[in-house]
Amino acid sequence: MSSFTQSCGGRNYLFDDLKTLLAKASPARSGDSLAGIAAESEEERIAARMALVELPLSYFLSETLVPYETDEVTRLIIDTHDSIAFQQISHLTVGDLRNWLLSPEADTETLAKAAPGIMPEMAAAVSKLMRNQDLILVAQKCHVVTRFRNTIGLPGRLSVRLQPNHPTDDVTGIGASMLEGLLFGCGDAVIGINPATDSLSIVVRLLKMIDDFRLRYEVPTQSCVLTHVTNTIEAVEQGAPVDLVFQSIAGTERANASFGVNLGLLREAQDAALSLHRGTVGNNVMYFETGQGSALSANAHHGLDQQTCEARAYGVARAFRPLLVNTVVGFIGPEYLYNGKQIIRAGLEDHFCGKLLGLPMGCDICYTNHAEADQDDMDTLLTLLVVAGVHFIMGVPGADDIMLNYQSTSFHDSLYARRILRLRRAPEFEEWLARMGVTDERGELRQIASGNQLMLHASKMLEGN
Amino acid sequence: MTKQPMKDPWLQLRRFTSARIALGRAGDSLPTDALLDFELAQARARDAVHEVLKADLLLERAKEAGFSALKVHSAASDRSEYLRRPDRGRMLDEPSKLQLQAMQADERPDIAFVIADGLSALAAERHAFPLLELMPAKLPGWNIGPVVVAEQARVALGDEIGGCLRAAFVVVLIGERPGMSSPDSLGIYLTAQPRSGRTDAERNCISNVRPEGLNYEMAAKKLAYLLMSARKLGTTGVLLKDHSDLLALEDEGLRAQKAIS
Numbered sequence: 001m002s003s004f005t006q007s008c009g010g011r012n013y014l015f016d017d018l019k020t021l022l023a024k025a026s027p028a029r030s031g032d033s034l035a036g037i038a039a040e041s042e043e044e045r046i047a048a049r050m051a052l053v054e055l056p057l058s059y060f061l062s063e064t065l066v067p068y069e070t071d072e073v074t075r076l077i078i079d080t081h082d083s084i085a086f087q088q089i090s091h092l093t094v095g096d097l098r099n100w101l102l103s104p105e106a107d108t109e110t111l112a113k114a115a116p117g118i119m120p121e122m123a124a125a126v127s128k129l130m131r132n133q134d135l136i137l138v139a140q141k142c143h144v145v146t147r148f149r150n151t152i153g154l155p156g157r158l159s160v161r162l163q164p165n166h167p168t169d170d171v172t173g174i175g176a177s178m179l180e181g182l183l184f185g186c187g188d189a190v191i192g193i194n195p196a197t198d199s200l201s202i203v204v205r206l207l208k209m210i211d212d213f214r215l216r217y218e219v220p221t222q223s224c225v226l227t228h229v230t231n232t233i234e235a236v237e238q239g240a241p242v243d244l245v246f247q248s249i250a251g252t253e254r255a256n257a258s259f260g261v262n263l264g265l266l267r268e269a270q271d272a273a274l275s276l277h278r279g280t281v282g283n284n285v286m287y288f289e290t291g292q293g294s295a296l297s298a299n300a301h302h303g304l305d306q307q308t309c310e311a312r313a314y315g316v317a318r319a320f321r322p323l324l325v326n327t328v329v330g331f332i333g334p335e336y337l338y339n340g341k342q343i344i345r346a347g348l349e350d351h352f353c354g355k356l357l358g359l360p361m362g363c364d365i366c367y368t369n370h371a372e373a374d375q376d377d378m379d380t381l382l383t384l385l386v387v388a389g390v391h392f393i394m395g396v397p398g399a400d401d402i403m404l405n406y407q408s409t410s411f412h413d414s415l416y417a418r419r420i421l422r423l424r425r426a427p428e429f430e431e432w433l434a435r436m437g438v439t440d441e442r443g444e445l446r447q448i449a450s451g452n453q454l455m456l457h458a459s460k461m462l463e464g465n
Numbered sequence: 466m467t468k469q470p471m472k473d474p475w476l477q478l479r480r481f482t483s484a485r486i487a488l489g490r491a492g493d494s495l496p497t498d499a500l501l502d503f504e505l506a507q508a509r510a511r512d513a514v515h516e517v518l519k520a521d522l523l524l525e526r527a528k529e530a531g532f533s534a535l536k537v538h539s540a541a542s543d544r545s546e547y548l549r550r551p552d553r554g555r556m557l558d559e560p561s562k563l564q565l566q567a568m569q570a571d572e573r574p575d576i577a578f579v580i581a582d583g584l585s586a587l588a589a590e591r592h593a594f595p596l597l598e599l600m601p602a603k604l605p606g607w608n609i610g611p612v613v614v615a616e617q618a619r620v621a622l623g624d625e626i627g628g629c630l631r632a633a634f635v636v637v638l639i640g641e642r643p644g645m646s647s648p649d650s651l652g653i654y655l656t657a658q659p660r661s662g663r664t665d666a667e668r669n670c671i672s673n674v675r676p677e678g679l680n681y682e683m684a685a686k687k688l689a690y691l692l693m694s695a696r697k698l699g700t701t702g703v704l705l706k707d708h709s710d711l712l713a714l715e716d717e718g719l720r721a722q723k724a725i726s
Contacts, residue, residue, distance in 0.1 A: 030549060166482055167647070167678040173482035180478060180486040196672055196679070197687075199707040228703055260666035260703035297551075298664060333642070335551045369510040369643050370548055370584055375503070398485020398495075398503060403673065405644025407507070410485075415493035448475065458474045461481070 002063075004055075008047040015048060019065045021055075022121075023305035024048035025128045027345055031293045031306040031336035038305075049129055053095030057086075060121050065312075066302045071253045072263055077119055077315045086117030097126045101138045101356075108143050115142075115358035120251070123353040124311035132345065135352040136388040142355035144391070146323045147282025148222045148243065150188055150428035152391055153360050158423035159392040160414045161326070161362065162187035165403035169196050171209050172461060177397050178210070179458055182219075183448055184411035185439055186395035188429035189324055189362060190244060190287060192224040196403055203227045204240040211241035217436070217453070220280075220428035222323070224287050229261055229269045236272040243278055244287040244323060245269045251312030254300030263316070270320055281428070284323035289364075290314070291328045292346050293336030306336060307346070311353045318357055324392060325359045327351070329381075330367035331406055340377030343367060347381045351388055362392035366408040375399065375407065382409055386417045393417070415445070483646050483677070506645035513648035515544055518586035523614045526594055532578075533611040535568070537561035537626065541617040554619035556661075557626070565613075565629035574610025576692070577632035577659075581618035585640030585649055592651040592674055593638040595681045596688075603689035620654045620668070627659025634692060634701070635659035641672065650675050653684065655691055657701040667702040669695070 004015040015021040023037040025048035032038035039045035061081070066074045088110075092100060100106055106114075127135065145153040152159050164177030174193060181187050191210050195202055203225045210223040222243040227235075229247040236242050247266060248259050256262055266286075273285040295301040295309040304312075310327070317325050327350035330343040337343045347363050354361035365381045367373035382393065399410035417423060424430055424443055433439040437452050448455055476487045488499040495503070520536050527534035538561050541553035557565070578600075580593040601609060613626050620637055627635030637654040644650065651674040656663055669691050674684040687707070695701045 034550065034552070164484070166484070167650075167673045170481070173484070176478040176481040177484045177486055180475075183475070197707055198669070230703060231706070234706075258664040258666050333551075334548050338549075369507065369645070370514045374507065397482075398488055398499070400485050400503065400506070400645045402482075402484050402644060402646050405642050405647060405650060407645065410495070412488075412490065412493060412495050415490075419493050450474070455474060458478055462474050462477055 004051045006047045006051040008043060008050060011043070013044055013047040015051060018059070018063045019302075019304050019308070021048055021051055022125060022128065022308050023303070025052045026305045026307055027128065029306065029336070029342045029346065030334060030338040031296055034335055035296050035301060035303075035306070037303060052125060052128065053093060055094045055125070057092050057094065057097060057122055058090055060119050060125070065121060065304055065308065066252055073251060073253050073256070073312055073316055076263060076319055077312065080319060081119055082116035084117070085114055089114055089117065094122070094125045095129065097122070098129045098134065101126065102134060106138075106141065108141050111142050111356070112358065115356065118356060120311035120315035120353070120357060121308060123356045124308040127307070127349045127352055130352070132348050132384070135348040136384060139352045139355045139388040142389075144355065144358055144360045146284040146360045148279040148284055148323050149281060150220045150426040151281060152189060152323065152426055154427070155389075156422070156424060157426060158386060158390070158414070158417055159189035159426050160186040160395040161189040161324070161392055162191045163194070163394050163396045163401065163408070164191070165194050165401055167196055167403045169202050169206065171205060174206065175209065175461060178213070179454060180397060181395050181411055183438060183454060184395070184415065185425060185433050185445060186411050186414055187221050188426040189392035190222050190224050192226055192246070192287070194226045194404055198227060198231060200231055200234055203231055204235055204238060207235065207240045207242060218432070220432050226289075229265060233269050233272050236276065241278070242273055242276060244285055245273045246287045246289070248289045248294070249313050249316050250290065250294045250298070250300070251309035251316065252295050252300050252302060255295035255298045255309070256316070258298035258300060263319070266320060284321050286320045286322035287324045287326070288317045288320075288322050289326045289328050290317070290350070291332050292350065293332040296336065297332065307349055310350055314354045314357050314359055318359055322360060324362055325354055326362045326364055326392075327354070328364040328366065330371060330373060331364065333368055334371040337371070339372035340367070340374070340380070343371070343373055344377060344381045344384065348384060348388065351385055351390055355389070360391050363390050364394045364408055366394070366406055368406045378407070378409060382413060382417060383420070386421055386423065503645070510643040510645050510648050513585050513587050513643040516586045518582035518616050519590055520614045520616055523580055523590065523593070527612040527614070530594070530598060532609070534614065535564065535611055536614045536616070537565065539615065539617045539619070539622050544617070547617045551619055554617055555621040557622065562625075562629065565626060568611075572608060573631045573633065575607040575632070576604070576634045576636055577610040577613060577627050577630045579613045579615050579618070579623045579626055579635060579637045581615040581622065581637055581639040583618060583620070583639035583652070584642040588640035588649040588651040588675070589638065591649050592681070596638065596651070596674060596684055599681060599685035600688070603685055604692065621663065623654065624656060624659045624663045625661045627656065628661060632659060633657065634695065636688065647673070647675060647678065650678060653688055655688065655695065655701050657695055657699070667700075669701050669705055669707070
């Protein structure tokens with residue numbers, strides 16, 4: 001391990017090691033200040049970037065940020081690093097990598113080939129040298145396609161996770177929000193419920209409700225109840241209709257332990273879901289959620305900045321060929337991302353790093369009421385991310401999640417995003433919506449008449465209650 | 466502006482949920498009245514975050530209800546520091562620590578209850594007591610320790626409090642972050658053998674306690690169930706699963722909800 005020095009404006013800056021250099025080079029955010037690792041002045045931040053520019057990418061292979069011996073995430077990253085894919089960029093410095101990523105030479109195909117050779121820490125490092133427009137430009141060139149019952153991530157497409165949460169997991173209440181989402185053409189990424197409790201019987205009941213509906217109307221999408229992975233394994237054992245395995249993950253072994261998971265357990269859960277053979281067009285069965293600050297929040301960041309920790313979480317995700325990776329960017333609160341500006345920056349960084357590593361990135365564009373942010377900031381991030389080619393966003397009724405108590409993006413917001421960039425839905429889902437009379441031949445929402453099949457379903461719900 | 470007329474039964478789906486559904490559309494977007502509704506709700510939630518806990522009132526009420534009670538403060542001096550420094554909200558300030566250590570009883574309590582402001586003092590003020598008062602009857606034979614009212618507190622402050630009191634379990638009743646339709650939602654966190662350094666995976670959580678969400682009776686039943694299971698299992702956290710009979714409970718909840726609306 002060696003230290004780095006950088007002279008800047010007649011001053012010499014010393015950075016003790018690689019993780020310190022990365023932390024000091026990071027754009028400002030409250031979480032790194034909370035951890036006491038942020039740059040102490042704006043000049044120090046730029047001095048750190050100047051040193052980072054000169055750093056050869058190969059250096060990341062020689063200095064691990066969290067010890068190999070004590071951290072299984074480090075072992076996973078090192079042991080699965082593809083040295084052949086790395087060859088074409090192995091001679092570059094971090095500064096060169098930025099230039100290369102922006103060049104026409106790094107086209108979609110080249111970037112896809114390089115992805116397995118790019119370590120999460122390299123992606124994090126280069127992102128610190130990039131402006132927001134760089135993060136958008138490069139991410140837009142990265143294409144990743146995943147499949148389960150439909151195809152997600154095709155160019156010119158945007159999918160939506162339908163999030164019909166209810167504060168007491170009331171099945172009819174969830175059903176009402178789900179129906180509304182479908183009538184807005186949302187739900188092609190997944191119909192995903194955050195349950196209010198860990199109760200297995202509720203989880204199974206919700207899974208059955210969505211699955212019955214899906215089978216009855218032949219909906220080409222997947223469902224998920226976002227419960228702990230051990231619960232999902234139990235649900236599979238009980239014969240419940242589990243499509244996707246959900247889990248929150250982080251970038252260090254100890255942070256994952258604070259979530260009650262490890263790589264072996266994730267593998268076990270993936271195997272359980274694969275054993276059900278429920279996918280029709282593909283078998284990407286994992287749904288991961290991440291977010292900057294989770295490792296620090298578990299006091300398991302090992303002195304790493306939160307954005308580098310986040311990129312390492314993507315290192316975990318890519319070992320499991322997920323269908324969806326969702327960075328829940330503003331959920332964690334102002335102690336990690338203080339305001340709209342920091343949330344917007346983090347959303348773009350996460351999307352860029354994930355895509356560069358070859359992941360199907362979506363974003364829960366969101367904030368809580370104790371952060372200095374509002375719906376205008378979400379409009380900005382939504383617009384930037386759809387330009388960058390984000391795979392999916394959340395569809396929450398009126399953008400107000402009445403169970404998790406935060407604000408995200410709404411069904412209406414998804415229509416806005418489609419309108420401004422002419423983005424279409426996943427092809428299988430698009431066909432289904434037309435067949436159901438929800439959309440016309442151009443993909444526009446129709447006026448829903450009371451004779452519509454889904455409206456008849458709503459009528460039956462009303463009669464039954 | 467073309468506002469799509471929302472005919473029955475779409476509009477009627479709102480009977481089933483307080484989610485913002487059937488709002489209509491102005492083009493693709495939110496109609497003006499729905500936009501303002503949203504902004505008003507958000508304004509109220511933002512105000513709730515900055516509300517100050519009426520700790521002395523809670524203290525009096527605890528004593529009136531027959532609990533021994535005391536007040537502590539975290540190491541976060543005010544709301545602004547609390548929001549930026551969650552680590553300080555997880556530690557007691559020095560006077561509180563000394564006070565708690567001084568009052569160690571000879572007998573170790575089975576449970577210490579902590580009422581904490583968290584991100585909504587409103588939630589703690591409105592819902593902690595109605596819930597707390599149901600607990601002694603549901604936990605026959607349990608030795609219930611003092612009720613601790615904690616200001617500028619995070620969930621993990623309960624670990625240090627429970628540790629000082631040498632309680633077998635700590636139950637933290639804390640204001641959750643305000644949502645727009647629920648500026649006063651209470652969360653319950655249950656941790657066995659509390660001491661500083663416990664992780665979130667070592668706790669169990671019951672969320673959204675308020676009359677319009679999980680009502681007091683249901684929440685109390687769930688908490689009692691979890692406590693008794695945790696005592697048998699010897700631990701809390703991901704190993705402790707909630708297999709309580711929720712179907713019956715849920716029907717009750719639904720009835721309660723309809724009575725209110």
